[in-house]
Amino acid sequence: MIKEVKNNHLFWDGCDTVELAKTYGTPLYVISETAVVNECQAFQQSFIQKYENVRVAYASKAFNTLAMLKIIEREGLCLDVVSGGELFTAIKADFPAEHIEFNGNNKSIEELEMAIDYGVGRIIVDGIQEIELIRAICRQKDTTANILFRITPEVNVSTHEFISTGQKDSKFGIPLDEEILFPVIQQAIDAPEINFYGIHFHIGSQLSDNSTHLAAARVALGLILEINQRFDYTVKELNYGGGFGVTYTKDDIRQPYSYFLDPLMALTESFCREHGLTRPAIVIEPGRSVVAEAGISLHTIGAIKDLPGIRKYASIDGGMTDNIRPGLYQAQYEGILANKAEETATETVTISGKACESTDILVKDIQVPTIESGDIFATFATGAYGYAMASNYNKLPIPAVVLVKEGQADVIVARQSYEQIIQNERIPDTLK
Ligand SMILES: Cc1ncc(COP(=O)(O)O)c(C=O)c1O
Structure with missing residues (x-):
């Protein structure tokens, strides 16, 4: 209690x-440690232990301190950071580099260097210029980076407009335009400094309806099929973001994680089966629901x-x-x-x-x-x-x-x- x-x-x-x-x-x-642990365990039961080849990366922007990151690591979650400061805290908390993913729509050269030096597991590329920056840093340091592209899946979300991010008119993500997206994917596949892992989306926050996650997942799945057909390339990972709503007042409906995750996994598995694709790793990035x-x-x-x-x-x-x-x-x-x-x-x-x-x-x-x-x-x-x-x-x-x-x-x-x-x-x- x-x-x-x-x-x-x-x-x-x-x-x-x-x-x-x-x-x-x-x-x-x-902050109740017991409550945070309960949320982590809910993700363990409804996702990590239930499905193969899945991860949960806690979106630490929701609450990022040394002690919280220690709890998150102990409870078997990975970590999402969006700035040099959040990454610095993760480094100071000895958070394993390969379990960190780095998001953000305007990462600086210093931030990218810091992430590459620490060896973060994934960099989520949010815009087309970023890929050049990462390649240049990797060349200079004679190393490689594992990347995903964040796309704007062009779905509309029923939440406050200030916390919705998946619509086309958004500062986040790469638009779905053919001439923008496919050349950059081709570049990532061909570039020796880049290990291209896959596609990421995050459509908004404080959601209590799973339909937008599902709509965005259909877009991402369509994209991995297209990538397979155009480039004969198998996408290894899909990141479906966070956004699971919590209860602030009695008017809020808090859905169990399975309400979002089971249909998402069913959709992903059936799509891959139907099209003869290997099901990619599935990653989610909840922040609010872990700590709110x-x-x-x-x-x-x-x-x-x-x-x-x-x-x-x-x-x-x-x-x-x-x-x-x-x-x-x-x-x-x-x-x-x-x-x-x-x-x-x-x-x-x-x-x-x-x-x-x-x-x-x-x-x-x-x-x-x-x-x-x-x-x-x-x-x-x-x-x-x-x-x-x-x-x-x-x-x-x-x-x-x-x-x-x-x-x-x-x-x-x-x-x-x-x-x-x-x-x-x-x-x-x-x-x-
Ligand atoms: C890229 C990304 N992932 C995950 C999250 C976490 O979302 P939430 O706290 O709603 O779970 C956010 C929040 O803004 C985000 O921008």
């Missing part, structure tokens, strides 16, 4: 969240502003700086007063952040027990894209992260100090 209520307090993986707030201060991210529901955020209620007949605002000691998602794409959250967890709701309040932006509203019109300054507000499902997207806007420090497991708590990211916020700033002599 990750979430429990005891003695009027919210407990998270065995830890009293009110005590956590006292000990470590707020704002605080709290494992995490909560704790904030202390400060100023309360009651506008009778209009709205009651209760401000927290963080907000868009530790969770930009409501401001960025109207994401909805649920939460409770962690120190009044058994009390009945008596009023409707809007939980507002402390940043100087009117859009800094964490939860609008939520029912809570009588709210007072000093109460601890716990927001659920903040494990993905919360800490990962945190900023120093208004020079607010990035909060600490504690990892909890069966009553034990460990700080895995210390709270940033004011000194650390300004550590890279300099006053030029002309201003002294």
